[in-house]
Amino acid sequence: MAERSQERERDRERDRPLPRIRLDQPRIRRSRLLPEYDPEAFGRMSERIARFLGTGRFIVWMTVIIIAWVVWNVSAPQSLRFDTYPFIFLTLMLSLQASYAAPLILLAQNRQDDRDRVNLEQDRKQNERSIADTEYLTREIAALRMGLGEVATRDWIRSELQDLVRELEERGQERDLFPPDGERRSDVPDR
Numbered sequence: 001m002a003e004r005s006q007e008r009e010r011d012r013e014r015d016r017p018l019p020r021i022r023l024d025q026p027r028i029r030r031s032r033l034l035p036e037y038d039p040e041a042f043g044r045m046s047e048r049i050a051r052f053l054g055t056g057r058f059i060v061w062m063t064v065i066i067i068a069w070v071v072w073n074v075s076a077p078q079s080l081r082f083d084t085y086p087f088i089f090l091t092l093m094l095s096l097q098a099s100y101a102a103p104l105i106l107l108a109q110n111r112q113d114d115r116d117r118v119n120l121e122q123d124r125k126q127n128e129r130s131i132a133d134t135e136y137l138t139r140e141i142a143a144l145r146m147g148l149g150e151v152a153t154r155d156w157i158r159s160e161l162q163d164l165v166r167e168l169e170e171r172g173q174e175r176d177l178f179p180p181d182g183e184r185r186s187d188v189p190d191r
Contacts, residue, residue: 043107043108046107046108046111047108050104050109069083069087070090073085073087073090
């Protein structure tokens, strides 16, 4: 009887319409078997480790540890030695270190590639904006030059005035428009 009720319950759940997923609300978190971690924090940690593995300090410390390991296992009393001559355990530890270091370094490189890709894209967009601005300014300067071609310049006005003065002098000699200093003649009578 209990089995039948369980089967009916399963059939009801199977026939029940799935809840509509709303995009304006966060998804309901499902429980997971694996532990959760923050990929960004893990990436930052891997970059720190990769930076340390690429320093002289790491090489010096690794060399000191290996020398101490070998010296201890060669010169210590037999009962205190934990890794005898072929140093199998040392080889295992170095292999373990290398097996963790390689993926961490690759992860750090991938993160750096992603940052470089974003920076390159931003630089490319900035260059496109700069080119567009330069082309706009070039067109504006060309329009200003064309407009200035129609504007009277100081030199043009000066030459026109000089031409007028020459023309008036020529006419003045005929009618004496410009009397010498001291003589004052006016077209308008004095009042």
